[in-house]
Amino acid sequence: MGLVVTGILQQGDIRALETLLKEAGLPLDPIQLISGEDSTEGVARRHIGPGLIMGDGAGHIPGLNTSGPGLSYFRNESLSDRLGDLEIPDSEVENYVEALQAGRKVVAYFAKPDSLAAVEAIFRNSGLAKVKTF
Numbered sequence: 001m002g003l004v005v006t007g008i009l010q011q012g013d014i015r016a017l018e019t020l021l022k023e024a025g026l027p028l029d030p031i032q033l034i035s036g037e038d039s040t041e042g043v044a045r046r047h048i049g050p051g052l053i054m055g056d057g058a059g060h061i062p063g064l065n066t067s068g069p070g071l072s073y074f075r076n077e078s079l080s081d082r083l084g085d086l087e088i089p090d091s092e093v094e095n096y097v098e099a100l101q102a103g104r105k106v107v108a109y110f111a112k113p114d115s116l117a118a119v120e121a122i123f124r125n126s127g128l129a130k131v132k133t134f
Contacts, residue, residue: 003112004087005119007128008096009033009105017107017126024118030110034082036100087134099130 018028079100083093086108096106107128111119116133123131 004134005109005111005123007107007123007131008099009107020122020126026115032108034106
């Protein structure tokens with residue numbers, strides 16, 4: 001049984017949704033809002049270099065570990081990666097990516113089993129489109 005409720009915000013912000021969630025006694029911290037600008041590229045947390053392959057005590061191996069401390073590599077987290085974090089099936093991710101590219105936003109709420117039905121109803125009542133649970 002899925003616990004991530006999603007919906008498409010056509011325009012505006014999520015203040016009405018937040019108000020309805022508060023009135024129902026539900027916390028706001030499980031909300032995620034994803035926009036088309038959320039694809040990020042940045043330096044990963046590790047470096048590529050000889051120590052990664054051979055360990056730090058590998059000794060001198062010409063051409064393999066003679067250069068400095070290693071090179072940083074970049075990681076691109078695409079929109080489909082962000083949506084995959086929401087447990088959206090691969091078969092549906094492209095629909096959400098298209099909505100984001102059209103200027104809409106995806107709203108997700110990580111519900112608990114006892115609040116799932118209430119969250120789904122609140123999403124529908126706040127005007128979100130394509131409300132689904134994954």
